[in-house]
Amino acid sequence: MEKIYTRTKTIQEDKVSGFCPGCMHSTVIKLVGEALEELNLVDKAVCVQGIGCCGLHMDYIAYDDITAAHGRACAVATGIKRTNPGSLVFTYQGDGDFASIGLAESVSAANRGENFTVIFVNNGIYGMTGGQLSPTTLVGMKATTAPKGRDPKEHGYPMHMCEILNELKAPYYLERTSCNNPANVMKTKNAIKKAFQYQMEGKGFSMVEVITSCPTNWGLDPLKALDFIEEKMLPEYPLGCFRDRSKEEG
Amino acid sequence: MSRVFMKGTEAVAEAAVRAGCRFFAGYPITPQNEVPEYLSRRLPEVGGVFVQGESEVASVNMVYGAAAAGTRSMTSSSSPGIALKSEGVSYCASARIPMVYCNFARGGPGVGSIQPAQQDYLQATKASGNGGFRMPVLAPATVQEAVDMTYRAFDWADRDRTPVLILADGVIGTMMEPVVLPEMKSDEEVAAIKESKKKWACIGHPLDYAHRSWIEPGQWSTQKMQKCNEDAAALYRSWEKEAEAEEYQTEDAEIILTAYGISGRIAKSAVNLLRAEGIKAGLIRPKTVYPFPNYAYDKLDYGKVKAILDVEMSIPALFVEDVDMAVKGRCPIETCLCSGGNIMSRDAVIAAAKKIMEG
Ligand SMILES: Cc1ncc(C[n+]2csc(CCOP(=O)(O)OP(=O)(O)O)c2C)c(N)n1
Ligand code: SF4
Ligand SMILES: [Mg+2]
Numbered sequence: 266m267e268k269i270y271t272r273t274k275t276i277q278e279d280k281v282s283g284f285c286p287g288c289m290h291s292t293v294i295k296l297v298g299e300a301l302e303e304l305n306l307v308d309k310a311v312c313v314q315g316i317g318c319c320g321l322h323m324d325y326i327a328y329d330d331i332t333a334a335h336g337r338a339c340a341v342a343t344g345i346k347r348t349n350p351g352s353l354v355f356t357y358q359g360d361g362d363f364a365s366i367g368l369a370e371s372v373s374a375a376n377r378g379e380n381f382t383v384i385f386v387n388n389g390i391y392g393m394t395g396g397q398l399s400p401t402t403l404v405g406m407k408a409t410t411a412p413k414g415r416d417p418k419e420h421g422y423p424m425h426m427c428e429i430l431n432e433l434k435a436p437y438y439l440e441r442t443s444c445n446n447p448a449n450v451m452k453t454k455n456a457i458k459k460a461f462q463y464q465m466e467g468k469g470f471s472m473v474e475v476i477t478s479c480p481t482n483w484g485l486d487p488l489k490a491l492d493f494i495e496e497k498m499l500p501e502y503p504l505g506c507f508r509d510r511s512k513e514e515g
Numbered sequence: 516m517s518r519v520f521m522k523g524t525e526a527v528a529e530a531a532v533r534a535g536c537r538f539f540a541g542y543p544i545t546p547q548n549e550v551p552e553y554l555s556r557r558l559p560e561v562g563g564v565f566v567q568g569e570s571e572v573a574s575v576n577m578v579y580g581a582a583a584a585g586t587r588s589m590t591s592s593s594s595p596g597i598a599l600k601s602e603g604v605s606y607c608a609s610a611r612i613p614m615v616y617c618n619f620a621r622g623g624p625g626v627g628s629i630q631p632a633q634q635d636y637l638q639a640t641k642a643s644g645n646g647g648f649r650m651p652v653l654a655p656a657t658v659q660e661a662v663d664m665t666y667r668a669f670d671w672a673d674r675d676r677t678p679v680l681i682l683a684d685g686v687i688g689t690m691m692e693p694v695v696l697p698e699m700k701s702d703e704e705v706a707a708i709k710e711s712k713k714k715w716a717c718i719g720h721p722l723d724y725a726h727r728s729w730i731e732p733g734q735w736s737t738q739k740m741q742k743c744n745e746d747a748a749a750l751y752r753s754w755e756k757e758a759e760a761e762e763y764q765t766e767d768a769e770i771i772l773t774a775y776g777i778s779g780r781i782a783k784s785a786v787n788l789l790r791a792e793g794i795k796a797g798l799i800r801p802k803t804v805y806p807f808p809n810y811a812y813d814k815l816d817y818g819k820v821k822a823i824l825d826v827e828m829s830i831p832a833l834f835v836e837d838v839d840m841a842v843k844g845r846c847p848i849e850t851c852l853c854s855g856g857n858i859m860s861r862d863a864v865i866a867a868a869k870k871i872m873e874g
Binding site: 274275277307308309310311313323324327328329330331332333334337340341342343344345347348349352353369370373 | 537538540564566568569570572573574576577578579580581582583584585586588602603606610717718719720721722723724727728729730731732733735
């Protein structure tokens with residue numbers, strides 16, 4: 266029989282994942298690994314880890330990894346990529362990391378058109394610290410620091426990072442995907458591959474925003490969390506490609 | 516090697532380039548704007564990279580990235596900006612990433628004043644970020660020393676995989692003096708330095724579980740974290756023998772002036788004038804303020820020394836705390852202070868010394 270699926274070599278076999286059951290970080294990091302392998306880029310890969318639950322994978326991935334201070338991944342990636350243009354550099358950041366504490370670093374790197382890739386894992390909550398309000402928490406969605414739910418009068422509205430960065434001229438590729446069903450998982454992997462390819466071609470800033478679940482802090486079982494993505498998250502965060510300059514180049 | 520006439524900030528920047536620094540990120544702040552300005556034109560000439568960061572926080576984290584990827588890297592700022600660098604410096608210390616940064620200190624606290632001051636002493640020597648790390652802190656008193664210390668800082672940083680701080684001030688930064696610049700490292704030497712870090716540098720490695728680069732500014736395991744701190748503490752102890760001070764006319768001295776940086780230079784001039792008037796004055800000027808040169812104070816003949824006069828451009832006095840620990844109560848310590856961006860007056864130092872000797 267032909268073997269049609271195998272575990273990515275970019276995840277060490279003897280290590281155990283620290284993610285909660287049903288956490289989509291593990292899906293995204295698997296897709297990143299598969300993309301690297303399929304593009305033959307593993308030996309050039311540098312992951313700049315944000316601070317958050319994404320830090321739970323640094324122990325078991327098999328390529329280079331550096332932990333940035335909370336929010337500073339885009340600054341750290343700038344330093345690495347500018348001095349090592351041959352490396353494949355990507356940040357891996359949550360919504361608190363990328364869109365709150367790191368907002369200045371994120372927007373500024375995108376505006377400079379830095380030639381690296383952001384994998385922005387948006388689960389609408391601060392996972393690692395136990396479910397506090399994030400800039401991307403939905404209106405009405407409860408958080409431990411917004412016990413009555415997000416109230417626009419007090420907290421404002423969810424931030425749409427693809428749309429915000431799409432206001433800038435420099436970014437080359439911006440796409441929002443999800444991992445809530447097999448088709449979207451494939452789309453996420455293709456988007457990651459596209460972003461990595463553009464980076465290796467020297468095209469400039471690329472970001473894939475992945476809408477993911479945090480069953481633990483959403484207080485939902487993993488399957489219900491998939492429904493929540495479909496019914497609540499995706500209407501607020503429409504999937505699709507916001508910017509692909511290769512199309513304009515023809 | 517030729518002598519040139521250069522401003523302190525630009526001389527430090529050029530010394531960094533000659534030491535093999537090929538990445539600089541910084542954010543404008545007076546009185547050190549010439550550092551980023553100079554490097555924005557100089558680094559591209561030698562194949563280096565300059566980035567104007569969106570903040571000091573971003574800049575120091577860019578340096579953390581570039582240095583973790585094997586390139587000799589630097590940032591610089593002045594007091595309020597240096598406070599913002601503490602996050603990245605702490606990460607470099609924890610992950611053992613070599614980098615150099617420079618504080619052309621100005622008045623404080625808060626936005627303070629844009630003129631020279633020495634109000635950042637405790638921050639520089641005791642707690643430049645969270646987590647209780649230490650690092651070498653070099654304190655130049657002349658533009659020449661600033662140049663030599665910057666050049667040496669890169670070697671020290673690489674040897675021990677540590678951040679190194681040049682604690683200068685606005686006088687050193689804005690003053691022009693003749694300097695002899697150090698030798699320019701060749702492209703081959705710069706490449707060899709980067710090559711020597713390839714094993715651990717975060718640049719991509721073959722898929723081999725044993726050899727990937729993993730830059731860890733912290734640990735999930737408490738045992739591992741303790742081990743990191745024990746190793747770091749052993750490193751810090753090893754630096755004690757590298758403490759350095761200028762000891763000037765101390766042998767027969769009855770009054771010792773002590774100061775670092777620009778205050779040390781002013782105090783030295785005061786020693787000469789006091790000697791001309793028959794007062795046996797001497798000077799201890801730490802060149803490394805961490806590790807602190809306690810040995811220089813131990814060598815004094817406390818049978819002869821009537822008092823120590825601490826001279827600093829800081830109110831309250833801060834450097835005096837280290838002097839106090841070095842002197843260990845063996846003689847009284849008096850202070851001569853100014854603050855707010857005012858430069859220490861030599862006359863005030865002489866008057867303070869005379870008052871002690873007459874009293
Ligand atoms: C300077 C700093 N502030 C706060 C924290 C605490 N902290 C760790 S992770 C985190 C939020 C993580 O949320 P997010 O980025 O959305 O990632 P997730 O865990 O949801 O994937 C916070 C606030 C920290 N480590 N450092
Ligand atoms: S807390 Fe949420 S984001 Fe973190 S591992 Fe658990 S499910 Fe994933
Ligand atoms: Mg999150």
